[in-house]
Amino acid sequence: MAMRPGAAAAQPPQPAQRLPLATLSREELGTNWELASRDTGNSSALAKPGSRRARIAAMPGRSNCHKSRLRSKKCYFPFENAFGNAKGAKHSAVECQPQDTAGYNSRRLPVPDQTITICLTGHSTNSDNLGVGALTVAEVDILRGIARRTGLPLAIRVIDWQDSRQPYVGGPDIEILRIRGREILDPRKVFRAIRGSDLVIDIGAGDSFADIYGSKRLTRMFLMKYQAHLAGVPYVLAPQTIGPFAKTASRVLARAHIRRCRAVFTRDGLSTRALEELGAAEGAMEASDVALRLPYDPPAPRSPGGPVRVGLNPSGLLLNGGYTGGNMFGLKADYPALIDSIIAHFLGMEGVELHLVAHVISQDQPVEDDYRACQALAERHPGTVLAPRFGSPSEAKSHIAGMDFFMGARMHATIAAFSAGVPVVPMAYSRKFAGLFGTLGYNRVVDCTSLDNDAVLAAVTEGFEVRAVLAIEAAEALRRGKDRMALYDRTLEDILRGIAMRKRG
Numbered sequence: 001m002a003m004r005p006g007a008a009a010a011q012p013p014q015p016a017q018r019l020p021l022a023t024l025s026r027e028e029l030g031t032n033w034e035l036a037s038r039d040t041g042n043s044s045a046l047a048k049p050g051s052r053r054a055r056i057a058a059m060p061g062r063s064n065c066h067k068s069r070l071r072s073k074k075c076y077f078p079f080e081n082a083f084g085n086a087k088g089a090k091h092s093a094v095e096c097q098p099q100d101t102a103g104y105n106s107r108r109l110p111v112p113d114q115t116i117t118i119c120l121t122g123h124s125t126n127s128d129n130l131g132v133g134a135l136t137v138a139e140v141d142i143l144r145g146i147a148r149r150t151g152l153p154l155a156i157r158v159i160d161w162q163d164s165r166q167p168y169v170g171g172p173d174i175e176i177l178r179i180r181g182r183e184i185l186d187p188r189k190v191f192r193a194i195r196g197s198d199l200v201i202d203i204g205a206g207d208s209f210a211d212i213y214g215s216k217r218l219t220r221m222f223l224m225k226y227q228a229h230l231a232g233v234p235y236v237l238a239p240q241t242i243g244p245f246a247k248t249a250s251r252v253l254a255r256a257h258i259r260r261c262r263a264v265f266t267r268d269g270l271s272t273r274a275l276e277e278l279g280a281a282e283g284a285m286e287a288s289d290v291a292l293r294l295p296y297d298p299p300a301p302r303s304p305g306g307p308v309r310v311g312l313n314p315s316g317l318l319l320n321g322g323y324t325g326g327n328m329f330g331l332k333a334d335y336p337a338l339i340d341s342i343i344a345h346f347l348g349m350e351g352v353e354l355h356l357v358a359h360v361i362s363q364d365q366p367v368e369d370d371y372r373a374c375q376a377l378a379e380r381h382p383g384t385v386l387a388p389r390f391g392s393p394s395e396a397k398s399h400i401a402g403m404d405f406f407m408g409a410r411m412h413a414t415i416a417a418f419s420a421g422v423p424v425v426p427m428a429y430s431r432k433f434a435g436l437f438g439t440l441g442y443n444r445v446v447d448c449t450s451l452d453n454d455a456v457l458a459a460v461t462e463g464f465e466v467r468a469v470l471a472i473e474a475a476e477a478l479r480r481g482k483d484r485m486a487l488y489d490r491t492l493e494d495i496l497r498g499i500a501m502r503k504r505g
Contacts, residue, residue, distance in 0.1 A: 115153040116499050118143060119197035119233070121224050122204040122240075125160050125167040125176055128362035128369075131412025133168060134291040134393035135203050139238065140169055141295055146493050147173075152500050159193055159224070164364065168392035184223045194224075195231040198499050199262075201492075202228075203290070206412075207241040207432050211250040218250060225257050235260065236495065239267040239287040239488055241432045243274030255280045263491055268435030287488040288481040289436055291412055292419045296394050299402035307353040310346050310464070311387075311400055311417070313408025314339045316360060316373035318429060318448075323367060329429045333448045333456050335409075341457055342407070343381045346464075355403065357387040359396060359413035370410065405467045407460050409448070411436070418442070419478060423470035425463040427456065440484075442477035444470060 123136040140156060147154045157175045160167075167176060183189045194200060204221065211218050228235050237258065245251045258264055258280040265287045266272045275281035318335045322328020346354045356377055358370035366372060371389055378386045390396040393412075400406060400413065401420035408414050409427045417424040418437075426433050426445045433445045446459040463470055 114500065114503055115155050116199065116496055116503070117155045117157055117197045118496075119194055119200045119228075120156060120158045120203075121194075121200060121228075122202045122208070122221070122238075123158055123160070124163075124205070125158050125169040125174075126163045126165040128163070128165060128365065129360045130390060130393040130396050131291070131359060131410055131415075132205050134294045134397070134412050134416070135206055135238075135289075136169055137295070137393050138290040138293040139201065139203065140174070142290065142293055142489060142492070144173070146489070146496060150493065150497065152496055154496070157193060157197060159190060166391075168394075181220065184220060190224060191227050191231065194228045194233055197233055198503070199234050199236065199495065200228045201236045201238050203238040204240045204242075206289075207430075209237075209240060209242050209254070211245050211247050215247075222253050222257070229257070229260050234262040234495065234499070236492070237261050237264045239265040239290055239485075240271070241268065241435065242266055242271040243278070245274075245278065251278060254278060258284075262495060265488055265491075268432070268439040270431055270435035270439075285487060285491065286439070286484065288440065288484040289412075289415055290485065290488070291393075291415045292478070292481050292485055294393060294397055294416065294419065296397035296401055296416075296420060298420075299398070307351050308405070309353050309355060309403045311355045311357045311403035311406040311408070311422075312339075312342060312346075313357045313359050313406070313410050313413040314370060314373050314377060315409035315429070316358075316366075316370040317368050318409055319373050320367045325367075329449065331429060331448045332450055333453050335448065338448075338453045338456055339377065340381075341453060342460060343377065343384065345457065345461060347381060347383050353385060354383070355385045355387050357396070357400060357406075357408070357413065358389070359408070359410040359416075361389055405464050405470075407463070418474055419481075421471065421475060421478070423463065423467040423474060425460050425470075427460075437477070440477040440481045442473060444473070 120136065120139060123139060124132045125136055127133045127136075136158065143154055143156060146152065154173060155175065156173055157177060158169070159177050159179060162178050162180055169176075177189070177193050179189055202225065208217055208221060225235070243254075245254055255278050258275070258278070264275070264280075264284040266275065266284060267287060267289045269286065272281065272284065272286050275284050315335075317323070318329065318331065319339065343354065346352050356374040358374045360368050360370045362369045362371075374386055378384050387399055388395075390399065393416075396413070397416040397420060400416045401422060403417065403422050405424075406414065406417035406422050407425040407427060408417075409429060411426065411428075411433055414424050414426040414433075415436075424444070426437060428434060428445050428447050429449060434447070437443070437445050444463055446456050448456060451459070
């Protein structure tokens with residue numbers, strides 16, 4: 001049939017345009033990662049090239065949509081056999097064949113959720129060790145303070161171990177994912193939780209990022225750390241003790257991990273030097289222990305003329321000789337005899353009220369339990385006051401804050417006293433005590449690994465006699481500690497503001 005002059009030639013029907021999802025960034029897709037499957041009516045998952053699913057997906061009439069989260073510009077296939085086969089290998093994304101191209105292109109992408117999800121690892125919401133719990137409670141308080149100041153909406157996700165104790169951290173902004181050791185490499189658990197977050201903050205339980213506690217604990221930590229790197233989520237090492245690393249493999253993995261972190265904080269000078277020896281100190285910042293920021297209720301005013309309240313925190317672990325039962329920590333002091341002599345000394349003083357204060361309270365681990373140890377000591381030494389079985393780190397700190405003088409072997413029990421303005425003599429069994437307190441210029445730590453019973457008792461009794469001086473020294477050191485923690489606070493705020501800007505596009 002003849003065509004009219006000026007008429008355009010008829011065009012054959014064109015196939016629907018293929019839209020590669022991998023070219024869309026996270027911000028363009030928003031946080032609804034099932035957008036593609038909803039718009040196309042197809043829910044096929046990303047298939048590894050060459051797999052049976054990929055061959056089926058390639059058949060005519062089939063469309064494939066990547067339901068899982070897409071990372072900027074690239075799709076990453078989750079590791080298949082721990083870190084063996086994938087090693088972060090990039091697989092090309094399967095393109096999406098929409099059913100109605102015109103309708104798909106005209107539909108507006110959903111507005112991305114502006115909430116910033118922060119994943120806390122190495123933290124605990126219900127540890128029997130209230131010192132480990134203090135780190136989590138203080139960390140959450142710091143993050144909530146940033147949210148209040150900036151108006152940024154934050155959601156806090158805590159990856160935690162299964163435990164019988166009720167959590168002492170909660171609220172509408174808290175999500176707790178409980179896992180068992182064998183679930184660390186389950187992609188539906190840890191990897192999914194990390195990949196669904198905007199930032200990972202890892203505090204390493206305060207002092208566990210080292211190989212002195214055995215390979216099993218450190219291996220678990222590395223498995224979590226490297227899953228975050230595989231997911232491409234920014235990683236912050238919160239203030240903690242780092243090292244020592246005695247084994248070559250530990251040093252290699254630690255160095256590689258630290259160099260991949262967005263920000264690295266130590267809590268003492270010894271850890272900073274450990275990073276220098278590791279060759280990973282570039283950009284690292286020295287702060288202090290986050291438990292300095294642990295909230296608590298100050299004690300009510302007391303009537304003058306009452307007894308002087310002295311608090312003693314005996315370590316159940318040290319009284320039992322450590323996990324091995326054979327002076328595991330190499331104390332020069334005979335710790336059980338030392339505790340008996342300290343109790344006898346203060347019970348013999350006029351106008352002194354001695355409180356036995358537990359800071360690790362465990363039904364399941366008798367060797368760790370301070371409360372059982374305090375009960376036994378109270379029965380053996382009538383006249384002592386047995387402190388309550390605390391339900392949370394803040395409850396313990398509130399009780400310790402009511403003391404006039406404190407001493408103990410659990411570091412965070414002494415930090416609770418120190419940060420509440422109570423004169424304190426920390427009784428050290430490891431280098432972390434001298435590292436933390438020494439960095440702040442508080443030099444009242446007594447080393448139970450190098451001093452015998454008489455020397456430790458003399459240092460403790462001297463501290464009690466000059467407790468007014470100790471209070472002044474502690475106040476000055478606490479000011480330095482809070483200044484150091486302000487650096488951590490500001491850095492987190494800057495990182496979170498940057499994440500918020502990227503989410504807004």
